[in-house]
Amino acid sequence: MGRGRLTRGRALHGVLLVDKPGGASSNRVLQQVRRSLDARKAGHAGTLDPLATGMLPVLLGEATKLAGYLLAADKAYETTLTLGVETDSLDADGEVT
Secondary structure (H helix, E strand, O other): EEEEEEEOEEEEOOOEEEEOOOOHHHHHHHHHHHHHHOEEEEOOOOOOOOOOOEEEEEEEEEOOOOOHHHHHHHOOOOOOOOOOOOOOOOOOOOOOO
């Protein structure tokens, strides 16, 4: 595999915070952003569960070097739950049993 892949796309650098919708994987959102911006190099700083919504840091170009620092940083999560409900899949998108 040659270096051709590294020369396609625009050399964009920075961090873009994307509000990831539920039902989409972090990688799917990353690829949509990368294609939309025609970015040469992109990555994300952590994976959100496909059912989760929230801010996904998308790193572009030289900013991908920050991934290790962002992954090691403390994070906080907010959740909503309903007590007394059980689903057949044990997650939010299952049928209530």
